[in-house]
Amino acid sequence: MELTIALEQRFFGTADGRYWTESVYPRSFWSRYLTVFDGVKILARVHEASGPRDSWKRVDGEGVSVAAIPAYVGPWGFVRRARQVRAAVARGLEDDSALLLRVPGMIGTMACSAMRHGRPYGVEVLGDPHELFSRGAVPHPLRSFFRWWYTRALAEQCRKAACSLYVTERTLQRRYPPGRGNLSVGVSDVELPDAAFVSNEAVLQRAARAGGAGRFRIAFVGSLEFPYKGLDVLIAALARDVQDGLDSELVILGVGRQRAALESLARRLGVSDRLMFLGSVPAGDPVRQQLDASDLFVLPSRVEGLPRALIEAMARGLPCIGTRVGGIPELLPDSAMVKPGDPGELAARILDLSAKPTRRAEWGAQNLATARRYHEDLLQPRRIAFYRCLRDLTAAWRRDRSRQPEITAPDWPERGRNRPGPSSSSPGSGGRTSRARS
Numbered sequence: 001m002e003l004t005i006a007l008e009q010r011f012f013g014t015a016d017g018r019y020w021t022e023s024v025y026p027r028s029f030w031s032r033y034l035t036v037f038d039g040v041k042i043l044a045r046v047h048e049a050s051g052p053r054d055s056w057k058r059v060d061g062e063g064v065s066v067a068a069i070p071a072y073v074g075p076w077g078f079v080r081r082a083r084q085v086r087a088a089v090a091r092g093l094e095d096d097s098a099l100l101l102r103v104p105g106m107i108g109t110m111a112c113s114a115m116r117h118g119r120p121y122g123v124e125v126l127g128d129p130h131e132l133f134s135r136g137a138v139p140h141p142l143r144s145f146f147r148w149w150y151t152r153a154l155a156e157q158c159r160k161a162a163c164s165l166y167v168t169e170r171t172l173q174r175r176y177p178p179g180r181g182n183l184s185v186g187v188s189d190v191e192l193p194d195a196a197f198v199s200n201e202a203v204l205q206r207a208a209r210a211g212g213a214g215r216f217r218i219a220f221v222g223s224l225e226f227p228y229k230g231l232d233v234l235i236a237a238l239a240r241d242v243q244d245g246l247d248s249e250l251v252i253l254g255v256g257r258q259r260a261a262l263e264s265l266a267r268r269l270g271v272s273d274r275l276m277f278l279g280s281v282p283a284g285d286p287v288r289q290q291l292d293a294s295d296l297f298v299l300p301s302r303v304e305g306l307p308r309a310l311i312e313a314m315a316r317g318l319p320c321i322g323t324r325v326g327g328i329p330e331l332l333p334d335s336a337m338v339k340p341g342d343p344g345e346l347a348a349r350i351l352d353l354s355a356k357p358t359r360r361a362e363w364g365a366q367n368l369a370t371a372r373r374y375h376e377d378l379l380q381p382r383r384i385a386f387y388r389c390l391r392d393l394t395a396a397w398r399r400d401r402s403r404q405p406e407i408t409a410p411d412w413p414e415r416g417r418n419r420p421g422p423s424s425s426s427p428g429s430g431g432r433t434s435r436a437r438s
Contacts, residue, residue, distance in 0.1 A: 001391055002097040003037040006089070008105030010071060011042075011059055012049040019046065019059040019066045022255065022280050023223075026057035029191070030064045032380060033100075036387035039063045043092040044107065047071040055280045067092040069107065075142065078106060090114045096401075098122075098394040101161075104129045104154045112157055120162035120397050122390040125172050126189060127305040128326060129154055136341060137228040137302045151175075163389045167306040168327035183389045187382045188374050190308040196288070196315045197372065203317035203364040206295065208357065215274075216248040216354045219294035219318070221287065221309035222301070224256030230300035230323065231262055236343035237300075239269035241351050248354070249274045251290060253281045291316040295360070296353065302340045304328055311374050314367035319360040321349055331370060336363060 012020045019042075030040045042059070046068035052058075060066050069088040072078045078085065089110045093099070099121040101108035108123075115121065132138060133147035140146065158164055158176040163183040166172045170186070178184040218238065222229040231252065238250050252275060259277060266272040281287050291297065297313035297320045304326030311331065313320055322328040323340040338345045353360060 001037055001394065002039040002041060002095070003033055003100060003387075003390075004041045004043055004067070004092060004095070004097045005033070005100045005102060006043040006092070006108045006111040007102035008044075008107050010045045010047060010073075011066065012052070012056065013046040013066070013068060014049050014051055018052075018061075019068075020049070020052045020056040021059050022053065022056050024283070025059065026283070027059055027061055027064055030059075032191075032383055033387060034063050035380075035384055036391055037098065039065070041065050041067050041092070041097065043067045043069065043089065043111065045069045045071045055282060057282065075140070075146075086110060086114070096394075096398055098390050100124060100390065101157065102126060103157055104132075104150050108157070109150075109153050112153075112160075118397070120390070120393040122163045122165065122386065123157055123161040124165045124167070124189075125154070125158060125176060125305075126167055128172060128175060128303070130175060131303040131325060132228060134303065138226055162393045163386060165383070165386045169330055171327045171330065172305065183386065185382050185386050187379050187386070188306050188308070188311065190306075190311045190374050190379075191376055192311065192315055192371065192374050192379075193376050195285075196312065197375075198292070198315070198317045198368065200317070200365060200368065202292075203368060204361055206292075206317065206361075206364065208361075209295075216246060216296070217294045218248060218250045218350070219253070219291055219297045219313065220250060220299070221253040221291075221297075221313070222299065222307075224252075224254045224258045224262065226256070227258060228301060228303040229254075230302050230340060231258070232265055233300045233341055233343050233346060234298055235262060235266050235271065235275070236269065237347035237350060238274065239266075239271045240343060240347035241354075242271055242274065244347075244351060246351055246354055248350075249276065251276045251278060251294065253278050253287060253290060255280045287312065288316060291318060294318065296321065296350065298346070298350070299323070299328070300338075300340065300346055301325055301328070306330065311371055315371035315374075317364040317368040319353060319363035320367055321346070321353070333366070 009025055033040050040063060070081050070084045072081045093111060093115050099115060099119065101111055101121060102124045104127060129150035130147060133143050155176050159179050161179060164178040166186050167189050168186055220231060220234060238248060241248055266275050291313055297318040299307055299310050299322045301323050306327035310320060310322060320332060320336060322332050322337050324337045325340050328337065338349055
């Protein structure tokens with residue numbers, strides 16, 4: 001059985017028929033589904049590109065295909081291409097494959113509306129639109145409407161799903177509960193093989209290294225597409241710490257439309273020479289090398305599900321500071337969290353931690369132990385149970401459909417074959433049958 005996955009991610013397509021990503025979801029990511037399904041079809045937006053960049057990774061190949069949806073950006077872009085987008089979504093659902101919606105998002109919502117009545121589907125819940133469209137997270141004149149509409153849609157999608165997977169253990173489940181009696185599992189979207197973890201000795205070496213001749217190095221990994229990752233707050237906090245005498249720098253891994261505005265903010269605050277924008281860094285060893293060269297990881301998000309970047313930093317034994325949003329409280333103790341959108345509190349926490357290598361070592365060791373709960377060997381069996389449930393429910397639905405009698409037009413007598421006439425036995429005729437006139 002094949003699996004169709006509808007998701008909000010945007011990919012790139014080249015003239016040779018191949019598909020690419022500049023950040024997440026390369027071909028290796030989809031292998032987790034191929035442990036149960038014979039193939040994966042990705043239903044997602046695709047931008048046309050003349051050729052791949054050096055940093056891009058291939059998405060399709062070896063059991064993975066892409067059903068391209070015309071690309072659009074933002075609500076107004078969707079409005080302009082709504083007819084083509086809806087038609088592409090409908091075409092992507094014409095077969096009887098198992099169906100999985102990675103939500104929230106417009107593509108998943110349209111797929112949910114376009115599917116056949118009674119078709120079972122699964123959901124993988126990645127985030128919370130109630131927080132995503134909160135004040136200060138996404139600036140848009142229709143923010144309040146989007147918050148209401150997407151929150152309502154996600155709640156209904158979870159309630160009607162045949163089975164549900166949440167990236168949190170409890171946070172998203174509280175606001176978007178699954179249907180009663182349906183399978184529900186909590187499994188992070190992160191992938192942590194053995195190579196993702198450092199040794200306990202490496203944690204101690206990092207803490208001893210800091211405070212030497214080099215600058216105190218802070219790392220941030222996340223999208224720069226929207227303000228909800230809170231990088232502007234971190235830059236403001238860095239400026240305050242520099243004014244208070246902390247010789248520090250910030251390395252930024254990520255791409256997005258907010259970069260120019262963030263660079264402008266850094267110039268106004270006088271810290272542009274302390275920021276390193278590394279752009280899109282390939283996942284795996286290149287990202288780990290940047291984390292290993294840092295003294296502290298900070299994720300000042302205004303909105304989160306269960307952040308993969310934070311778990312990956314914890315697996316490197318880094319002390320981390322996050323905000324009290326989404327699933328972050330499932331990962332960090334309260335002492336390692338701050339209020340979202342407050343550069344003063346964040347600056348004070350960074351400054352205090354920079355002067356305490358012993359505490360950083362303790363936090364790093366705690367984070368490493370927490371991250372080990374997200375090892376791939378522990379998460380993948382739970383995912384497989386979810387995939388098998390969706391496969392079996394889809395197979396049962398297929399069998400039921402095949403047993404249903406095919407509905408055909410009634411075989412009326414040759415005379416009057418087009419439609420029953422008023423002389424036929426029908427409601428209002430009193431059950432009488434008249435002889436058809438020749």
